[in-house]
Amino acid sequence: MLSALSDSAGEIEGQREELVETNNNLERAVFERTERLERLNGIFAHALDGIGELDPAGRILNANLTMVRLLGGEELQGRSFVEWLAGNSASDFVQAVGQLVYDARVEAELVIDVAGSGRRELQCVLVRDWSEHQGLRGMHLFIKDVTEHRKIEREMVHQARRDSLTGLGNRRLLHDSLENLLSKGDQPVVVLFMDLDNFKLINDSRGHKVGDRLLRAVGEIMSAESPLGSEVYRMGGDEFMVVLVGENALETGEGLAIRLLDVLSQPVDVGDGFMFVSCSVGLAQGIPGKTSAIDLIRDGDTAMYQAKANGKAGYSIYDDAMNAMILERLEIEEGLRFAIEHYQLLLVYQPIVEIGTGRVKGLEALLRWVHPKLGMISPTKFIPIAEETGLIVPIGEWVLKESMQALAYLRSTLNLDITMNINMSQRQLSTPNVADLVQHSLNEAGLSGPEVMIEITESMAMEDIDRTVWTLNELKTTGVGLAIDDFGTGFSSLSSLQQLPIDKVKIDRSFIESLGMLESRHFGVVEAIIQLCRALELEVVAEGIETLDQLEILDGLGCEYGQGFYWAKPMNLRALEAYLQEFDFSKNAA
Structure with a gap:
């Protein structure tokens, strides 16, 4: 009997100890869960993003401090989140809630209107509280203020498109x-x-x-x-x-x-x-x-x-007809680049004659280009393209060197006292080192400055008169002569002409071609130009002389020099050398 009671007491004690241990474990688990819940509540309360619990109708059941602050610091419990939504955001929110029937998580971009702080842009995430038997029991709402971020994004997009x-x-x-x-x-x-x-x-x-x-x-x-x-x-x-x-x-x-x-x-x-x-x-x-x-x-x-x-x-x-023109222009531009690299450009030369004696006093170097497919291309067509693309700069450098070398050859071979007129483009004239380039070309050819005449057009000279005067004075330091080409086609005034450090004026061919005709409209213009140049002590060259009548009229007006088909068409260096050797010019030679 005593043995049975002793066994029973031992069993009871064992059960008590198990109950104590189980109770201790439960208390420990409750403590840990309470502690974890307190931590979660702390995280919930102080999270940087707004967090809230909503019922299925969108009424706020609970909200952390950030959500309270984002929504204006008012009492939120029991109020519908829709109250704060502006514009189309209310319907967007309702649509997002409806989507929770199908998706456990839905994102939305919403705009709220808060008294005192104005409109704010929110990035929102809705996570459903779902039961198979009850359906949607509520939702968790996470909101983040992205107003400044979106503003920066819009500004970046704006800047990228402006x-x-x-x-x-x-x-x-x-x-x-x-x-x-x-x-x-x-x-x-x-x-x-x-x-x-x-x-x-x-x-x-x-x-x-x-x-x-x-x-x-x-x-x-x-x-x-x-x-x-x-x-x-x-x-x-x-x-x-x-x-x-x-x-x-x-x-x-x-x-x-x-x-x-x-x-x-x-x-x-x-x-x-x-x-x-x-x-x-x-x-x-x-x-x-x-x-x-x-x-x-x-x-x-x-x-x-x-x-x-x-x-x-x-x-x-x-x-539609313009497409052909553009295709031709592109072909010219591409061909011109190739021509520069492969030395396909060439120079021809036209004599400048002293009208009183009929002697050749100078030459004008003229650029030509024979395209392998398009044939001879007019300088009036490819020079503007060269100007626009900047190709005129390397072309101009080549023209300077090539024409000066040709002049040096003719002067030494034929023992002729002649000069070379070289056209300079607007783009080339504006390069900072243009005077250095001219001097270098003179040195390479073994020429002195007075043996070369640089020509610029009247319109170029008038483009920026102050800058032109400065640049021409720089060129003058090399000793070269300076001439205004195509005179009469621009808008220069007497005062402008007096400012330019030039030596010679070339009358445009458009004024010469009608001389010799009855009632020539340009006779008075040509006469006035010659008299003006004489008063300014400038030499005059008439371009485009083709007939004896034109020559005699210009001689009578006192024009000193002439250039044109009357004497010779432009020719290459070999033909020019033969031409200069063969002929002794007089003013009556045809």
Whole structure:
């Protein structure tokens, strides 16, 4: 009996110990869970993002401090989250809640309107509290204020689509806008493509800061002149574009082109002075559903180049025939690069004759190019392309060296006291080291400065008279003579002509060709030019003399020198050498 009781007591004690251990484990688990819950509550309360519990209807059951602060610091419990939502965000939130039936997690971008702090942009995540039997029992809402982040993003997008210099839309924004108009619109779209004439020369001669001020001023002018509803863009460099939409857009664009040509023909205020510029404009029209943005921009570009080919400072409207012109231009540009690298350019020379004696006193070096496919290409066609692309600079250097070497050869071989006239382009004249280049070419050929005459056109001289005077004086330090070519075709005044350190004036052939005809309109002009040059102690050369009548009239007017087919056409060096050896010129020789 005692043994049984002892066993029973031992069993009871063992059970008690197990119960104590189980109780201790439970207390430990409750403590750990309580501690974990307190930590979670701390995290919940002080989380940087707003966290809240909502019932299925969107009413707030519980919210942490961040959510309270984001929603204005008011009592939130029992209020619908929709109360704070602005604009379309209320319907977006309702749609997101509905989506929780299908998805455990839904994201949304919402905007709230909070008294005192205005509108804020929120990045929201909804996580459902779901039961298979009850369905949606509620949801957990996580919100993050992304207002400043979105503002920075929008600013970055804005900057990526805007030109930093002018603030106008850039090429990317233009392309996107045109694609939208041409794919979704139902009205004609017209582009006005505007390019400043000779802008590279302004940058080279006046510096990029002045060029930038000019571009900003032009952008402001275009914005001011463009009609309401149009958009102005800067494509890059000195290229601008205006986009117009509507049935009468082409007519409106043509009117805008005329206004821009007029406004830009007047001095442009660049902050510390005024500049004279001109522009060339191309117009092209696209039809929604038929024209792409790339094609429309290309057509506007093509029309603009046609305006330049027509003499600049004008506008052209695109037509399909212009494509052939652009293809030819591209072929010329590519061929010209090849010609420079492979020495395919050549020089021909035309005598300059002293009218009183009939003796050859000088030569003019003239550039020629025979394209392997297109044949002989007129300098009036490829020289402007060389100017625009900058190829004129290496071409000009080659012309200087080649023509001086030819002169040195003729002077030594034929024992002739003759000079060489060399044309210099606007782009080449504006290069900083042009005088050094001339001196180097003289040294290489073993010539002295007075044996060479540099020619620039009247229009070049008047482009920037102060800069031209400075550059010509620099050239004068090499000893070379200076001549104004094509005189009478520009707009120089007597005071401007007096400023230039020139030695000779060449009368443009357009004034000579009608001499000898009855009632010649240009007789008085030629006479006045000769008298003016005599008063300024400048020598005169008449270009384009072809007949004896023209020669005799010029002789009677006191013109000292002449050049033209009357004596000889331009010829290569070998033919010129034979020509100079064979003939003893007189003024009556045909």
